[in-house]
Amino acid sequence: MTRVLLTGGSGFIAAHVLESLLAHSHSVVATVRSVQKGQQILESYKQYGKDKLDFVIVEDISKPRAFDSAVVSDPPLEAAVHCASPYHFNAKTPEEIHQLITTAVDGTTGILKAIKSHAPTVKRVIILYSHAAMVDYAYSSAPFAYLASKTFAEKAAWDFVKSEKPSFTLTTLNPPMVYGPVIHSLSSLGSINTSNARFVGLLKGSPSTPCPPTVNYLFIDVRDLALAHVLALEKPEPENQRFLLTAGNYSSAEIPQVIGEEYPEFKDRMPVGEALKPGERPATGVNGYDNRRSIEVLGMKYRPLRESVVGVVESIKRLL
Incomplete structure (x- = not known):
């Protein structure tokens, strides 16, 4: 201990x-x-x-x-x-x-x-x-x-x-964009953390509500990020090193797609057509990444975006 x-x-x-x-x-x-x-x-x-x-x-x-x-x-x-x-x-x-x-x-x-x-x-x-x-x-x-x-x-x-x-x-x-379930005390959705705030807009929106832009095309689940802190504390190898922590690339347009598939009750609120385009990956491509150090030194295993999205929705839907 x-x-x-x-x-x-x-x-x-x-x-x-x-x-x-x-x-x-x-x-x-x-x-x-x-x-x-x-x-x-x-x-x-x-x-x-x-x-x-x-x-x-x-x-x-x-x-x-x-x-x-x-x-x-x-x-x-x-x-x-x-x-x-x-x-x-x-x-x-x-x-x-x-x-x-x-x-x-x-x-x-x-x-x-x-x-x-x-x-x-x-x-x-x-x-x-x-x-x-x-x-x-x-x-x-x-x-x-x-x-x-x-x-x-x-x-x-x-x-x-x-x-x-x-x-x-x-x-x-x-880490880049951090998504995942909210477990700290949250009295209202107005005080939700910045990264998860986009979920509130989607879940309260309509098919014509523009999808939020991605900004950063890399993400990590908050539970994986939390574990990385513990692994960095317990293992001797991470001393005096810096780590890029990411599960990989994504776009904001993938989030409403997952919500619609996992939660039929919210599907009719998800952006479609032109409203979805602000969140899509650009035609010119997105930045790459190298998270090998986190995997090899810390032993990280990363959750997929779907698991992160479900985690967010499950934790906040009671407040909608």
């Missing part, structure tokens, strides 16, 4: 990481932004005592020394998994873009500094970034402000390891 700090514990991806860590018999301290969110986590896993699951409050990851008290634990922490980072495409003004990037970078450097100074027993750090940090984009629209935040934050992490030479190793995980 390893004592693990998990940041952003109430988020879409981190909730699955938490579940996977507990399933693999690790002890977890999750950071959350409020007592209410922490209590919701404990209520969801009330079969575990405080020796297996607890939470600490970190209201703002970008504040100086935000993680200093969070990394102090009894028993001491042995590893940290950093998932807390802003994920949205709403930054449009220079001030908003600066804030988005600064929060991501400061959150990364903040937790690394805190571990180095206050948690000498931590030997492994796993940080969630994005496939975006592996691609050279040359755009300035709102989505690319988010991509820049991931790129600069990951660079800051590797720069820290190089310059500070901490006693812990670093592994970074870089």
